[in-house]
Amino acid sequence: MTEKRDILIVGGGVISFAIALELTRQGASVTILCRDAAQAATQAAAGMLAPQAEMIPPSPMLELCLHSRSLYPAWVHQLEALTGLSAGYWACGILAPKYGETGHTGEHWIGREEIHARQPGLSAEVMGGYWFPKDAQVDNRALAKVLWAAAQKLGIEIRSGVTVDLVAHREATVTHLHTNQGDWQAEHYILATGAWSEDLLPVPVFPRKGQMLSVQAPADATLPLQQVLYGDEIYIVPRRDRRIVIGATSESVGFTAGNTPPGIEHLQSAATRLYPELKRFPVQETWWGFRPATPDESPILGESPYRNLTLAVGHYRNGILLAPVTGCAIAQWVLNRTAIVPLDAFHWSRFRP
Numbered sequence: 001m002t003e004k005r006d007i008l009i010v011g012g013g014v015i016s017f018a019i020a021l022e023l024t025r026q027g028a029s030v031t032i033l034c035r036d037a038a039q040a041a042t043q044a045a046a047g048m049l050a051p052q053a054e055m056i057p058p059s060p061m062l063e064l065c066l067h068s069r070s071l072y073p074a075w076v077h078q079l080e081a082l083t084g085l086s087a088g089y090w091a092c093g094i095l096a097p098k099y100g101e102t103g104h105t106g107e108h109w110i111g112r113e114e115i116h117a118r119q120p121g122l123s124a125e126v127m128g129g130y131w132f133p134k135d136a137q138v139d140n141r142a143l144a145k146v147l148w149a150a151a152q153k154l155g156i157e158i159r160s161g162v163t164v165d166l167v168a169h170r171e172a173t174v175t176h177l178h179t180n181q182g183d184w185q186a187e188h189y190i191l192a193t194g195a196w197s198e199d200l201l202p203v204p205v206f207p208r209k210g211q212m213l214s215v216q217a218p219a220d221a222t223l224p225l226q227q228v229l230y231g232d233e234i235y236i237v238p239r240r241d242r243r244i245v246i247g248a249t250s251e252s253v254g255f256t257a258g259n260t261p262p263g264i265e266h267l268q269s270a271a272t273r274l275y276p277e278l279k280r281f282p283v284q285e286t287w288w289g290f291r292p293a294t295p296d297e298s299p300i301l302g303e304s305p306y307r308n309l310t311l312a313v314g315h316y317r318n319g320i321l322l323a324p325v326t327g328c329a330i331a332q333w334v335l336n337r338t339a340i341v342p343l344d345a346f347h348w349s350r351f352r353p
């Protein structure tokens, strides 16, 4: 079987769907080929929209992240209006508590008294911290459902259970994708394959495993946390439905699946050190995922070695944050060879010797 479409996008995560929706809005006919949406890092993430708390140094990457954060409210609003579903966007701000005061300054720094007033219940060891009121969060699992529903509403074809095992090409032109469900052809191809991208093309994207857990705040009290806590070795993300997401380890263990006792132990001890009240809350779930890392921790966007294949991979720790800007920029790049943001700094060839 050879199926032919305008554009084929490979991947079942937030990046693939963000691009597909934008391309469709601009009139293209798009099909998504997705091995398994459940394995996507999109499902595993914490959903922080945190360019400032992540302390990304001044760079094109920081500009990209800030731009995407600014697009978020309208992007989510549009998706929610289309689907009638909530993505759990919450402009709650992010507080980054520090155990030692030495050397910390700047416009976002707040002292001991102020941080404990802003967030009662923090560890007595907290000496101050940074307050980033513009950082935010989205419920990434809810967002994934909204994106899926929006794609269906706009008539995007989603083929699940399809594994692409070969990008077939003749010189610099991709001729088709070979999959476990036949060959697929299109005018243009987009790879949004997250941590698995190196299976298909020689791009330096590798998995960085993150283990996570969640606890459930009791229903009878006011929501104890009203903002994200971004500690030195842990983050604590309260959802409005009283779920509290705690993450994350950062491990170079390839695609080794599963939660480990040391991983969970680290999350529990670091989280309860920062916010001791968590000791009272029942553990709800543990899980893990694979961040698509690159050597410089920035994504690979735009051109590929093939004239009819575009790359949107390697979003590492910030793929949920970067979804709106990536969707927009890649759609524009594919359709018009321009983009709302300069993509030069994210070109794949920067990793060539």
Ligand SMILES: Cc1cc2nc3c(=O)[nH]c(=O)nc-3n(C[C@H](O)[C@H](O)[C@H](O)COP(=O)(O)OP(=O)(O)OC[C@H]3O[C@@H](n4cnc5c(N)ncnc54)[C@H](O)[C@@H]3O)c2cc1C
Pocket (backbone or CB within 6 Å): 010, 011, 012, 013, 014, 015, 016, 033, 034, 035, 036, 037, 038, 039, 040, 041, 042, 043, 044, 045, 046, 047, 048, 049, 050, 162, 163, 164, 165, 192, 193, 194, 195, 196, 197, 199, 200, 209, 210, 211, 212, 247, 248, 288, 289, 290, 291, 292, 312, 313, 314, 315, 316, 317, 318, 319, 320, 321, 322
């Ligand atoms: C523990 C953890 C915490 C995180 N926290 C945050 C956070 O707070 N904020 C933030 O912005 N980001 C966070 N991230 C990062 C974010 O989740 C990723 O950057 C983002 O999900 C990448 O999206 P993606 O669509 O590129 O890849 P993914 O979501 O991984 O999706 C890739 C998809 O491609 C499919 N696929 C792969 N290969 C093939 C193939 N050959 N054929 C067919 N399909 C294929 C997979 O099945 C999968 O569905 C976190 C990640 C992890 C793991």
